[in-house]
Amino acid sequence: MVTNISHSPAETEALGELWGRAAREGLVIGLSGDLGAGKTQLVKGLARGLGIPARTHSPTFTLVNIYRGGRLTLFHIDLYRLDTPAQMIEAGLEEYLDPAGVAVVEWAEKWFGRMPKFPKRYRSVMIDVLNESERRISYEDIGA
Numbered sequence: 001m002v003t004n005i006s007h008s009p010a011e012t013e014a015l016g017e018l019w020g021r022a023a024r025e026g027l028v029i030g031l032s033g034d035l036g037a038g039k040t041q042l043v044k045g046l047a048r049g050l051g052i053p054a055r056t057h058s059p060t061f062t063l064v065n066i067y068r069g070g071r072l073t074l075f076h077i078d079l080y081r082l083d084t085p086a087q088m089i090e091a092g093l094e095e096y097l098d099p100a101g102v103a104v105v106e107w108a109e110k111w112f113g114r115m116p117k118f119p120k121r122y123r124s125v126m127i128d129v130l131n132e133s134e135r136r137i138s139y140e141d142i143g144a
């Protein structure tokens with residue numbers, strides 16, 4: 001487990017950017033943390049690190065936003081509105097267990113751990129709110 005303390009939204013974004021630069025095809029990044037923890041903030045940095053030209057925003061009306069034009073395609077999935085594993089299979093999310101690019105999943109705990117299938121290469125990330133401006137960002141890599 002690796003732990004970072006972020007002192008600002010910009011620092012959280014910078015961490016995501018580092019991950020984006022280092023990411024390899026097939027990586028799944030699962031984000032857990034309360035409302036407003038900074039999951040989407042991290043995704044913004046990730047997109048920048050992958051060289052994606054578009055601005056990212058959370059998928060609101062769709063489950064998955066797809067960003068092309070970077071070094072790898074980024075699939076941004078937000079499970080906030082889903083509850084059961086059956087809904088996730090129904091929504092076709094199993095495709096993103098071994099993505100043709102990088103997949104990042106907000107509210108990942110709703111999916112991984114509750115489903116029999118698991119990503120091949122997975123980074124499990126927890127964001128804890130310490131106070132108004134500080135976040136503890138811990139992660140663990142699972143799989144090759």
Ligand SMILES: Nc1ncnc2c1ncn2[C@@H]1O[C@H](COP(=O)(O)OP(=O)(O)OP(=O)(O)O)[C@@H](O)[C@H]1O
Nearest residue numbers: 006007008009012035036037038039040041133135
């Ligand atoms: N160190 C920090 N890192 C990230 N965000 C921070 C930090 N300090 C303050 N913030 C603020 O916290 C909020 C994080 O919002 P963000 O949308 O990224 O959260 P989220 O986890 O995606 O929430 P949701 O569950 O609603 O999708 C922003 O308003 C941001 O400015």
Ligand SMILES: [Mg+2]
Nearest residue numbers: 039040058106
């Ligand atoms: Mg979000």
